[in-house]
Amino acid sequence: MKVGFIGVGNMAQALIKGLLHAQAVSGSEIFIHSAHRANYEPYAAKYDLHACADNSEVVTNSDYVFLAVKPLAAGPILAEIKPALLQKKPVVLSMLTGVKLSELENFVGESDIEFLRIMPNVNVAINQGATALVGNAALTKEHLSAAQKLLAALGQTTALSEKDFSTFVALAGSSPAYVYFYIDAMAKTGVKYGLTKKQAVQIAAQAVLGSAANVLASDKSPQDLIDDVCSPGGTTISGLLAMEEAGFMTAVIKGIDVTIAKDQQ
Numbered sequence: 001m002k003v004g005f006i007g008v009g010n011m012a013q014a015l016i017k018g019l020l021h022a023q024a025v026s027g028s029e030i031f032i033h034s035a036h037r038a039n040y041e042p043y044a045a046k047y048d049l050h051a052c053a054d055n056s057e058v059v060t061n062s063d064y065v066f067l068a069v070k071p072l073a074a075g076p077i078l079a080e081i082k083p084a085l086l087q088k089k090p091v092v093l094s095m096l097t098g099v100k101l102s103e104l105e106n107f108v109g110e111s112d113i114e115f116l117r118i119m120p121n122v123n124v125a126i127n128q129g130a131t132a133l134v135g136n137a138a139l140t141k142e143h144l145s146a147a148q149k150l151l152a153a154l155g156q157t158t159a160l161s162e163k164d165f166s167t168f169v170a171l172a173g174s175s176p177a178y179v180y181f182y183i184d185a186m187a188k189t190g191v192k193y194g195l196t197k198k199q200a201v202q203i204a205a206q207a208v209l210g211s212a213a214n215v216l217a218s219d220k221s222p223q224d225l226i227d228d229v230c231s232p233g234g235t236t237i238s239g240l241l242a243m244e245e246a247g248f249m250t251a252v253i254k255g256i257d258v259t260i261a262k263d264q265q
């Protein structure tokens with residue numbers, strides 16, 4: 001399977017790392033191009049990928065093309081690659097936040113281009129990602145299934161209605177940053193009490209990792225799991241109530257609300 005990347009920034013590099021690690025594709029099957037030669041050429045050389053001279057060359061060589069640029073770049077780039085798209089007809093996987101399938105179709109002005117809208121997160125780099133996907137009417141079942149298989153090599157995949165994409169952006173696309181923020185806050189407190197930052201980050205990150213695994217493995221709700229940790233009269237309930245007094249849940253909900261609103265602007 002030949003896979004292309006238009007844009008080779010943070011998200012594309014996370015996807016490529018995960019794909020290579022899972023051996024879902026080899027370097028010789030990956031074709032890339034980005035705005036600056038000084039960025040994409042050394043990267044291609046490092047991982048033995050094909051560095052293409054322009055975006056159309058990526059399209060011409062690929063069966064599946066990831067659009068991995070900032071959302072505002074979508075219109076001009078789709079206009080630029082339109083002739084190559086119409087000739088080669090690859091599946092276009094768009095990870096552009098907030099850009100609907102109908103907008104992608106309108107940018108190209110042709111209804112028979114197969115689009116798959118996806119929302120991955122950075123954890124695809126270690127094959128622990130979460131990726132939502134939805135195809136347009138032109139996308140064949142065969143191509144949807146092949147793309148889903150490719151993305152499944154990077155972690156969990158979820159077929160999702162487009163109306164729920166903004167919620168997914170907040171809970172999965174953006175949320176790694178929120179979880180890192182929480183880990184960093186815990187680690188800073190560890191440093192306050194004398195741990196080194198390295199020790200504190202490792203302890204906090206392992207606690208988050210184990211707790212997330214426990215939520216997924218357990219039949220209990222997160223609230224029931226909280227109750228299991230809170231010994232009567234113990235340390236945890238005191239800390240938990242102090243966090244809530246400081247507005248922990250409100251802060252999280254507010255952050256998610258604002259993320260969703262921003263995606264829908």
Ligand SMILES: NC(=O)C1=CN([C@@H]2O[C@H](COP(=O)(O)OP(=O)(O)OC[C@H]3O[C@@H](n4cnc5c(N)ncnc54)[C@H](OP(=O)(O)O)[C@@H]3O)[C@@H](O)[C@H]2O)C=CC1
Nearest residue numbers: 007008009010011034035036039068069070071095096097
């Ligand atoms: N970061 C994340 O966690 C997630 C991001 N997304 C979405 O993924 C997309 C990319 O985000 P991210 O990787 O973070 O952004 P980056 O800013 O890291 O990368 C953007 C890339 O676009 C390239 N680019 C700009 N203009 C062009 C052009 N005309 N032709 C080809 N390439 C071009 C840049 O090239 P160069 O490097 O040479 O300047 C760069 O490689 C966004 O739409 C974002 O919404 C979705 C889910 C999660």
Ligand SMILES: O=C(O)[C@@H]1CCC=N1
Nearest residue numbers: 097169172173174175
């Ligand atoms: O911050 C952003 O806009 C993108 C969407 C999900 C993660 N990063």
